[in-house]
Amino acid sequence: MSLTAPSSRAARPSLRRRLLQLAERATSPLLPADYLDLFDPLRPGADLRGRIVAVHPETADASTIVIRPGADWAGHVPGQYVRLGVDVNGIRQWRAYSLTHGPRPDGNISITVKAVPDGLVSTHLVRESRPGTLVHLEQAQGDFVLPTDGGKFLFVTAGSGVTPVVGMLRNLFPVADDGVVRLACSAAYDIVVVHVAPSEPHSIFLDNLRALDDAGLIRLVARYDDVHGVLDVGDLEALVPDLHERVTLACGPGGLLDALQRHHDERGLELLTEQFRVTTRAVGEGGTVDFTGSGTMVDADGATPILDAAEAAGVLMPSGCRMGICFGCVLPLREGAVRDLRTGAVTTATPGETEGRGVPIQTCISAAAGACVIDH
């Protein structure tokens, strides 16, 4: 008996080992970091995330979402935007949203999202966001910001384009329980806001702008399409008589920004713009896109970004801002040609001439210009 006992112990796994095996089976395929993520997703060193702490409706189709960012959030300058990732129908989608406050005493950040018709992420954020939900974040970026030493400015905002401007104004003129705070450093800013909206009820942040106007801190010119008609940039000189003394910062649809650019170029006026979506200026013939990795062939017309055409066909694509600024959608074009929808410039890849690497293209602003092959 005494001789057989040790060998039978050796053949049986020890209790400790069996417990470990059980734990591994119970936790697999998660790693210890995954458990830390469950209990402390906003900790230093974790992938940057944020937790929604409040959702405030602004209009029938726009909401402000207040987010506590992870410990590694590096802060922002008002006017900048954050790229935010949310899972919609099991797929991570990234979009850019302007930050609608300056740095806040509570350390939270806020964005204001307008649900666009058929908009995947905006509709999800406006209709489904709940306090407690985790979202993915990137650090703030963008150069649509005010100089720090003051000056005379005109803000032209249209629709949800008011969001970065409200971030700047709230930073200059914070509102406390007993009214707007007059910061000494803000006295150096002389600001007129031409605020355009389809109608008064659809006008995001109108109350905030009116409060600043009433307090004599800005001059507000509100224009509603249903009352005043669509803004004609030729009327700006009448609406803002000292326009020539001001630097204009404008955020709104591409048509308005293009018209402003022409108007200001003709008069030699300074203009800084922020745009939320690509303005398509060049449409070509389209073609087929062969995605070599997945073996999927997609028919893409000449007006649709390859990114949109591929996603509509079920191809999982990398993406970010979806308007040509973040380079989150770059893929190698192996063969064929694509057209930049903003400029009409055609990029061509000829096999054998790119040392096997292909030519990097931004799929969010490129349409097929004939048959092409993309490594993905």
Ligand SMILES: Cc1cc2nc3c(=O)[nH]c(=O)nc-3n(C[C@H](O)[C@H](O)[C@H](O)COP(=O)(O)OP(=O)(O)OC[C@H]3O[C@@H](n4cnc5c(N)ncnc54)[C@H](O)[C@@H]3O)c2cc1C
């Ligand atoms: C720098 C930057 C800052 C931004 N800041 C804000 C912000 O503060 N608030 C905000 O609401 N949005 C903002 N956007 C726009 C935002 O990133 C998304 O493009 C928008 O929410 C639509 O995404 P979606 O997934 O709902 O629409 P998608 O599913 O991508 O598109 C659905 C349909 O809507 C159209 N569409 C896409 N974007 C717009 C748009 N902006 N207006 C009208 N139609 C559109 C598309 O062409 C498509 O036909 C910003 C974009 C950028 C690049």
Ligand code: FES
């Ligand atoms: S998704 Fe940002 S550049 Fe294409």
